[in-house]
Amino acid sequence: MSAATRKEQIFGFWGSVAELFRIALRAIMGSKMRSFLTTLGIIIGVLAVVAVVSILQGVFQSFLGQFEALGANTLFIRPNYEMFSDRREGVRRLKLTYDDAQAVAQQVPDVRAIAPMLFRSDSIAFRSRHDTTTIVGTTEAYGPISDVNMETGRFLGPMDVDSRRKVCVIGHDILDKLALSDQCVGTEIQIGRDTYTVIGVVEKLGGAFGESDDDRIYVPLTSAIQQYGNDAANQLILLVQVRDAAHMDSAVERISNVLRRQHGLKFGQTDDFRTFTQEEVLKQIKTFTNVSTLIVAAIVGITLVVGGIGIMNIMLVSVTERTREIGIRMAVGAKRIHVLYQFLIESVTLSTLGGVIGLGAGWGVSLLTVWILRKTVSPTFPPAYVPLWVVLLSLGFAALTGAVFGVYPAVKASRLDPIEALRYE
Amino acid sequence: MTASGDTLIEARDLVKDYPMGESVYHALRGVSLTVRRGEFIAIMGPSGSGKSTLLHLIGCLDTPTSGEYVLAGSPVHTLAPDQLAELRNKEIGFVFQTFFLLPRANAVENVELPLIYAKIPPAQRHHMAMEALEFLGLQTHAAHRPNQLSGGQRQQIAIARALVNKPSLILADEPTGNLDSKTSENIMGLLVRLNQMGNTLILVTHEPDIAAYAPRQVRIRDGLIVSDELVGTPGKGGGS
Ligand SMILES: Nc1ncnc2c1ncn2[C@@H]1O[C@H](COP(=O)(O)OP(=O)(O)OP(=O)(O)O)[C@@H](O)[C@H]1O
Ligand SMILES: [Mg+2]
Numbered sequence: 115m116s117a118a119t120r121k122e123q124i125f126g127f128w129g130s131v132a133e134l135f136r137i138a139l140r141a142i143m144g145s146k147m148r149s150f151l152t153t154l155g156i157i158i159g160v161l162a163v164v165a166v167v168s169i170l171q172g173v174f175q176s177f178l179g180q181f182e183a184l185g186a187n188t189l190f191i192r193p194n195y196e197m198f199s200d201r202r203e204g205v206r207r208l209k210l211t212y213d214d215a216q217a218v219a220q221q222v223p224d225v226r227a228i229a230p231m232l233f234r235s236d237s238i239a240f241r242s243r244h245d246t247t248t249i250v251g252t253t254e255a256y257g258p259i260s261d262v263n264m265e266t267g268r269f270l271g272p273m274d275v276d277s278r279r280k281v282c283v284i285g286h287d288i289l290d291k292l293a294l295s296d297q298c299v300g301t302e303i304q305i306g307r308d309t310y311t312v313i314g315v316v317e318k319l320g321g322a323f324g325e326s327d328d329d330r331i332y333v334p335l336t337s338a339i340q341q342y343g344n345d346a347a348n349q350l351i352l353l354v355q356v357r358d359a360a361h362m363d364s365a366v367e368r369i370s371n372v373l374r375r376q377h378g379l380k381f382g383q384t385d386d387f388r389t390f391t392q393e394e395v396l397k398q399i400k401t402f403t404n405v406s407t408l409i410v411a412a413i414v415g416i417t418l419v420v421g422g423i424g425i426m427n428i429m430l431v432s433v434t435e436r437t438r439e440i441g442i443r444m445a446v447g448a449k450r451i452h453v454l455y456q457f458l459i460e461s462v463t464l465s466t467l468g469g470v471i472g473l474g475a476g477w478g479v480s481l482l483t484v485w486i487l488r489k490t491v492s493p494t495f496p497p498a499y500v501p502l503w504v505v506l507l508s509l510g511f512a513a514l515t516g517a518v519f520g521v522y523p524a525v526k527a528s529r530l531d532p533i534e535a536l537r538y539e
Numbered sequence: 540m541t542a543s544g545d546t547l548i549e550a551r552d553l554v555k556d557y558p559m560g561e562s563v564y565h566a567l568r569g570v571s572l573t574v575r576r577g578e579f580i581a582i583m584g585p586s587g588s589g590k591s592t593l594l595h596l597i598g599c600l601d602t603p604t605s606g607e608y609v610l611a612g613s614p615v616h617t618l619a620p621d622q623l624a625e626l627r628n629k630e631i632g633f634v635f636q637t638f639f640l641l642p643r644a645n646a647v648e649n650v651e652l653p654l655i656y657a658k659i660p661p662a663q664r665h666h667m668a669m670e671a672l673e674f675l676g677l678q679t680h681a682a683h684r685p686n687q688l689s690g691g692q693r694q695q696i697a698i699a700r701a702l703v704n705k706p707s708l709i710l711a712d713e714p715t716g717n718l719d720s721k722t723s724e725n726i727m728g729l730l731v732r733l734n735q736m737g738n739t740l741i742l743v744t745h746e747p748d749i750a751a752y753a754p755r756q757v758r759i760r761d762g763l764i765v766s767d768e769l770v771g772t773p774g775k776g777g778g779s
Contacts, residue, residue, distance in 0.1 A: 443656075447629070
């Protein structure tokens with residue numbers, strides 16, 4: 115065989131695809147505005163998906179980061195408010211106290227440390243600055259369990275708790291809120307109606323939207339109980355660290371047994387407390403992620419169908435307008451398959467380009483949204499995050515839409531009769 | 540011509556009917572034609588007599604309602620659309636009255652068009668198309684689009700496109716119909732030159748001046764051949 119024939123074979127299929135792609139690009143670029151309007155449905159669909167997913171993913175990533183930082187060997191215990199349809203009734207009837215915490219610490223050998231936490235929202239003030247924040251009453255155990263790193267000063271110690279000292283450790287955001295200097299250790303600030311002395315500042319953590327752990331003040335549990343009373347003291351959250359993450363399940367069971375005894379629950383009565391391990395929390399976050407991904411996928415589906423109909427519509431018009439061109443191509447030897455692929459590749463290229471534009475625009479919109487949320491809602495709102503699968507999925511679906519909705523116009527074009535196509539005015 | 544010439548076209552009793560509502564319009568009523576390689580034929584006849592219909596059948600753009608047609612050994616009347624496309628691509632070059640160039644493609648890209656479907660690689664394709672343009676002295680217009688060219692130049696581009704694949708047969712349907720007489724002469728001179736180089740040419744026209752360039756003239760009326768005569772030697776021309 116001659117060299118030319120071999121070259122022909124090498125050129126083959128992919129050469130033809132490259133050729134048709136070139137033809138498609140020329141047709142698309144030949145009428146840019148129309149191409150843009152044609153793919154607008156796809157552009158908006160992909161834009162919406164990328165914007166929503168990237169913001170949600172950013173929030174999820176930051177949540178995940180926080181809970182993973184918690185460690186696989188820790189768990190939370192809180193009153194089982196879900197027992198009552200009205201949460202206020204739960205708050206009135208349920209108890210989880212410092213005594214419970216001590217009973218668990220003493221009776222369960224698996225427990226390495228336990229930090230009771232009393233949460234309260236309160237006003238704070240320093241000189242002319244007023245604000246509100248979350249007050250966390252806890253013990254010295256909290257520091258090592260939560261792996262708290264200090265920027266300056268120290269964390270709460272046993273003496274602070276035992277002697278009910280009016281001292282506090284502030285989160286990083288409090289510096290801004292109260293316009294405190296970096297060397298604020300020793301400064302006295304107002305929490306509610308009491309005065310506390312700052313003994314330390316926690317390193318900046320970052321955190322999920324609205325829930326920043328930097329926007330907190332830690333005070334001795336005993337001081338908090340003195341200030342907020344017994345009602346608050348009865349509604350603690352216990353942060354527990356076990357010795358070995360591998361025995362988490364048996365530890366949870368022993369802890370439950372101790373608490374049931376403490377609360378005098380009889381056999382068959384449901385637990386009046388709930389435990390949350392990192393694993394469970396992660397599972398819940400993942401379920402939430404999956405559900406929202408499904409909702410997003412449904413939106414994508416709908417918008418892409420709408421976008422696809424737009425593409426089909428214009429491709430049909432395009433086939434009619436270019437009947438003469440099709441006739442010319444057929445007259446010089448284009449087979450049906452050539453014409454079919456030409457229009458199919460054109461619609462796939464068109465929709466994929468729409469996908470690319472939508473991806474870029476969606477990313478822009480999410481950056482803008484995060485910027486606005488940081489200015490308005492929370493300065494620590496997590497950055498938008500676009501996982502690779504979103505990029506691939508959007509482009510894949512955009513291309514698929516072009517393929518599915520391009521088939522009918524392409525088939526129509528390929529079935530034209532050469533003579534009638536040439537005669538077409 | 541003598542029987543020793545190699546037969547390119549063998550058409551027997553070609554009939555083409557067009558359905559017209561309830562009735563049928565008989566565009567061709569039984570046309571038989573034999574063409575040898577290297578011939579130059581003019582098909583003449585009044586408007587509506589079936590000239591274009593016959594040329595489309597010969598050019599494998601259409602299939603006859605009945606009759607047999609063998610082109611370069613292929614039984615065209617039995618072929619499927621894609622086989623016809625392949626035959627058009629390999630064996631036939633078309634030249635139309637209204638040029639039929641792709642408006643968005645430039646001259647050389649228009650000439651390359653048949654080579655795309657012949658699966659010739661891009662570089663080689665471009666080279667062949669430029670050769671065809673050079674042959675017509677149009678290489679300087681290679682990058683021009685059809686709307687940047689005169690009518691005569693457009694028709695020359697179309698002729699280059701018809702030539703580029705080195706077909707057995709060049710078919711021209713009123714190639715000078717949209718051109719002034721001076722340009723028509725140039726185009727006809729070009730076609731005569733192609734014929735002298737060995738190309739087989741079939742030309743449809745209703746102008747005797749144009750038909751006079753062809754040594755063999757076939758007259759057709761109401762879908763039937765009424766005369767088929769050799770009137771001279773190729774290249775002499777009969778125009779003013
Ligand atoms: N697709 C069609 N459907 C119906 N009738 C057709 C069709 N194509 C051609 N005809 C008819 O067939 C007859 C022959 O047409 P054809 O185009 O071959 O004529 P022609 O000899 O080329 O005429 P002209 O010199 O005007 O180009 C005409 O009467 C025309 O109306
Ligand atoms: Mg005609």
